Amino acid sequence: xxxxxxxxxxxxxxxxxxxxxxxxxxxxxxxxxxxxxxxxxxxxxxxxxxxxxxxxxxxxxxxxxxxxxxxxxxxxxxxxxxxxxxxxxxxxxxxxxxxxxxxxxxxxxxxxxxxxxx
Amino acid sequence: xxxxxxxxxxxxxxxxxxxxxxxxxxxxxxxxxxxxxxxxxxxxxxxxxxxxxxxxxxxxxxxxxxxxxxxxxxxxxxxxxxxxxxxxxxxxxxxxxxxxxxxxxxxxxxxx
Numbered sequence: 001x002x003x004x005x006x007x008x009x010x011x012x013x014x015x016x017x018x019x020x021x022x023x024x025x026x027x028x029x030x031x032x033x034x035x036x037x038x039x040x041x042x043x044x045x046x047x048x049x050x051x052x053x054x055x056x057x058x059x060x061x062x063x064x065x066x067x068x069x070x071x072x073x074x075x076x077x078x079x080x081x082x083x084x085x086x087x088x089x090x091x092x093x094x095x096x097x098x099x100x101x102x103x104x105x106x107x108x109x110x111x112x113x114x115x116x117x118x
Numbered sequence: 119x120x121x122x123x124x125x126x127x128x129x130x131x132x133x134x135x136x137x138x139x140x141x142x143x144x145x146x147x148x149x150x151x152x153x154x155x156x157x158x159x160x161x162x163x164x165x166x167x168x169x170x171x172x173x174x175x176x177x178x179x180x181x182x183x184x185x186x187x188x189x190x191x192x193x194x195x196x197x198x199x200x201x202x203x204x205x206x207x208x209x210x211x212x213x214x215x216x217x218x219x220x221x222x223x224x225x226x227x228x229x230x
């Protein structure tokens with residue numbers, strides 16, 4: 001069975017601090033995708049990143065970076081120099097991968113609420 | 119380019135009633151998935167529609183049903199509402215069964 005665990009329920013930091021959100025997943029699929037989404041109070045899930053199971057390269061996008069380690073089944077997300085606008089709930093998700101690059105439905109973790117205080 | 123549009127944004131219903139939620143997918147997308155997000159939880163997959171047929175279904179009772187129209191828009195119907203059905207219902211659209219999902223802002227359903 002597929003499962004995503006986000007052990008941190010809430011994190012509070014002061015602006016400009018670095019913060020890492022943890023994600024651990026379980027799957028028996030050999031091909032799968034991992035995601036991070038941001039959910040501001042408006043409710044919409046904002047896509048941040050998709051990573052396939054064959055690509056363990058870390059990725060950096062501006063102040064965001066992701067560390068994917070298959071050996072520990074983890075896909076952690078780091079925000080550098082956090083800002084108040086980063087305050088939101090962040091979800092890690094997993095889906096099965098199919099031939100041609102399509103994906104199955106998303107299995108979400110319970111989310112981590114990040115509060116960045118000025 | 120319009121994103122995913124959901125209506126209504128908020129809804130209050132009485133226990134036992136029926137409700138219909140609507141979703142218009144992002145332009146160019148042909149697949150619609152529905153998710154239920156209870157307060158403080160992650161979204162849970164309800165079902166997915168592609169080519170006007172239900173293609174995948176999560177662990178939800180038959181009270182939850184759906185429909186996809188020829189223009190790819192979709193409806194989610196919930197019968198015999200329970201207090202536990204109170205949640206944010208999110209619609210996600212994608213291309214050909216799932217090549218990246220775009221989510222709408224959701225419909226917040228309150229059952230009293």
